Amino acid sequence: MPREGKKRGRRQQEKAGKRSAKRLKIGHSRDEEIPSEFVVEGDAGDDFIGFDVQRPPGMQEPTEDTQFHGLLTPEEQEYYANVNAKIVANDFDSPEDRAIFIEAVHSETEGKEMKVASSQSCSRYLEKIIMLSTPEQMRHLFSKFLGNLTYLVRHRFGSHCCETLFLQAARHVEREPRAEDTAGTGLPSMEPLFLHAAEELEPNMGFLLTDRFASHTIRVLLLILSGLPLDDDSIQAMVASRKKEKLKAPMEKGTETSESKRIVPKTFRNALDKLISSAISALDTTYLRALATHPTGNPVLQLLLRVELSASGRNQAAEEDSVLRKLLPDQELEEDSQSAKFIIGLIYDPTGSHLVEILVEQLPGKVFKKLYKNVLTPRLGSMSKNDTASYVAMRILERLGKDDLAEAKKLILAELPVLISRRRTGLIRVLIERCALRGVDPQDISDVIKSEYKSDGGEFLPNLLGFRSTEVQEQTQDNDATKDTETSTPKTDVHASLLAQTMLQTPKTCTLVQDSMLALDTKMLMAMARDPVSSRVVQCALSPTESNMHFRREFIPRFYGHIGTLSQDLSGSYVADALWTATDRLHFMKERLAGELVSNESQLRESPFGRNVWKNWAMDLYHRRPGEWRALAKGPGQSHAPAVPLKEASGPGRKKTPIELARERHSRKSNSHSMKGSRASATSANAVVRTNALT
Known part of the structure; x- marks a missing residue:
């Protein structure tokens, strides 16, 4: 007869004992109460945090195995x-x-x-x-x-x-x-x-x-x-x-309401x-700080601090037993204090840096000034180069005033070449935005960007975006067939696109991008207009402002002969739509582009994107009633009569301006046409309803 496997059984018992030791402290049974300690089941790992929470007598920690409500048939x-x-x-x-x-x-x-x-x-x-x-x-x-x-x-x-x-x-x-909400329901x-x-x-x-x-x-x-x-x-x-x-x-229309301002009992x-x-x-300070780097506990700690530091909880944050005081007991935040060392360690931690962002955004002004002066200012340059700490640096720039921002700009300016070489343009974008908002001159930032991207004619913007047209990509693939397709066709940088848009919206940095766009080859420009990322830059450049009228006069003619092709592309159709507003106060250009849309009508009606452009440009109105389309294209001030009688608007003793006299003549002319009788075409779907101001 075969022998009994005694050794196998003994070893099995030893393994079972080792597994049970992970879950239960030696010397205690499962039914015995273990004061000030939790029973950890399973493989908890090194990042487990136990909490000294006193439970009522006889109450066990609930697990999924203690309750079972049945299964569905x-x-x-x-x-x-x-x-x-x-x-x-x-x-x-x-x-x-x-x-x-x-x-x-x-x-x-x-x-x-x-x-x-x-x-x-x-x-x-x-x-x-x-x-x-x-x-x-x-x-x-x-x-x-x-x-x-x-x-x-x-x-x-x-x-x-x-x-x-x-x-x-x-x-x-x-x-x-x-x-009445609960009446009859119980x-x-x-x-x-x-x-x-x-x-x-x-x-x-x-x-x-x-x-x-x-x-x-x-x-x-x-x-x-x-x-x-x-x-x-x-x-x-x-x-x-x-x-x-x-x-x-699926919700009904109008049922999704914004709850930005909530009133709670x-x-x-x-x-x-x-x-x-x-x-x-x-929890003492040590356990609470352990939550800052815990993957699950960190978001909870962020929310607790956000609640305490909000407008309704400012008084509670000043109490001794508050989350903030337990987390940072040293309110002076001296450089050698434990609280300062704790924050310095979190800045470069992928999980803990989110908590520092909350502190930078929500801390009271006095506490933030101490934190910025003693802890953050000496490290702002190194933080800007770090992949994780750079996000904390962005939040810092958003909180600074004019004088502190000018000082921070000097610290970061020396690190701009490193940031550009690593293509970390998010911090540069925030710096330009804040300088424009606070009134700090960003010209030196523009000079560094220009020198680092080697701006020669139209090469600046493609170098900034990392953009290459399809033709260049195909040539690269033919010349080096051994390379992988993904490495030979890099995608356009989204963060660089946001930086270019920010520079276009800042008066002292816009000329660098505008000059590069004017120097671009036509094929390269059309390729950028069809690219999902770089087309946003083209749309931003076409956005009309008081300062870019001269640029738009030179830039819009670059699209002559190409708006029909752009309208049939997913990304290019947005550029075609942007040309409608870009030609404000440039009516002759708008009529030229509308004529090109008419010549491509059959192709546009076959394309879903082309149909959208046709609708947004009101081309059906252009076909049926050109006069009304021109009035619409020139702007609402010239296409509609004023909503109040002219005599009341101008006042009894004031002389009418030439534009008011022209509007009055236009209203009388419209009245005379309406008195002769209305035709059936006036009730079409695209008819423009006119309001007669004179009675």
Whole structure:
């Protein structure tokens, strides 16, 4: 008989003991309470942060295994899949039909809310259903989630349903709930629902901050309770994950409203203070600083600082137990202090640098001046060259005044050649923008840019953008067939395009780009107008201003004979549209370009982009009523009569100006034509409605 595998069994037991040692401290059993310490399950890694949060006696840390609400049957999964197909198709006869359909779905979901929210596929469908639900339906679903929020926010799929529900319900929160909102439903209004949610999550805030899934929902709840805008891009970057699936449901026109200014009840501020206090009360400065470099904890810490340093939380930020005071106990921020060393370490960290950006943007003026003088100024030059710290330098430039900005420009000016050689033009763009805004002369910046890009005629702009036309790319591929296609055809630099647009909008740097555009070869110019990135520069150059009239007179004729071809291209059609506004006060050029569009009418009507250009140039009006098209092309002041009688506008004792007399003659002429009788053509779709000013 074969022997028993005793050695194999012993070794297996040893391996099992080693695995259990990772999860449980030696000398304790799982059922015993471990004071001031958490039980870490699984492979936590070196970046795990434990939190000394006291839980009530008998309360265990909730896990996904402690609660199970069942699985959906195949028939139920098929039902919700059909619901999703109906919502995506949006083939409802009327909004009332869709409302009835959503109500029927909520009735079918009664009693199965937790199973649907925990389903991998159906949780996505539930999010779309929430987006189309009425406030009463959302209150009903919210009340079903209460009591299970700690489980749901930590669930991989349920956390997304809670996040969507919170965001949609927050749009219906008012300062005081109205009685008619809950009359006859037996459901509380949104305010007590959010307060109950905050109260339920408050005891577990310590470990929810760094939970992989719960942290996103916690950020949303903190954002809603704070009253900060929900649609701000800078705040959304702290709330939503980059990998989050962007689900959209078909909405009615006019239902998507901006929530930039939100009014929240005063009770929300008290609930927010309790949540923040529960999250950081057991954390000292060391643990709180560890959050700054934690991939999940850093966005939460950013939001906490943003809430404290906002207008409504300035008083709280000055308290001893605030997040800011715990994070930076040395308010003087001397160079050798621990707080200064902490910030210096974060500046060059890919994760922690985001927190420094928040501090630079939101710190009070007195604290920021100390931070800038003692910590940031000596390192501004080296920060501008670093890939990570350069973003912090951009935020610093946006905060500086005129005198400090002039000093910072001198520090960065010596590093411009290095930035240009590394094609890090984002910092240069921000520097030019701020100099133009604060009244600092950017001429020395323009001189360095000109010398580094070796501006000779029309070579400056292509060198700046890294642009090469298709013909040049094909020749390069033929001459060196061994090279890879991606390396031989580099893409146009988007950040360089933004820099060129900024230089065009700044009076003291625009001539460098304008002279290069005038010196460009026609083929190169048309190739740039058809490129998705460089065409933005051409559109910006065509934007009319008071100072570029002379440039437009020389630049617009370069497009003669090419507007028909540009109109049939995706990117070139935007340049063709820009030529309409570029020819303001240059009517003879506009008529010349319109004539070329007419000669290419058949090709333009066959192209979807050409049809858009034809419509934007009002070419149908040009065909049928050339006089009205000319009045429209010359501008609204010459194509329409004034909205008030001329006698009232001019006053009884004032002499009329020549333009007012001309408008009066034009109005009388229009009146005389209208008195003779109107024709059928005046009721066409493109007819211009004229208002008779004289009665």
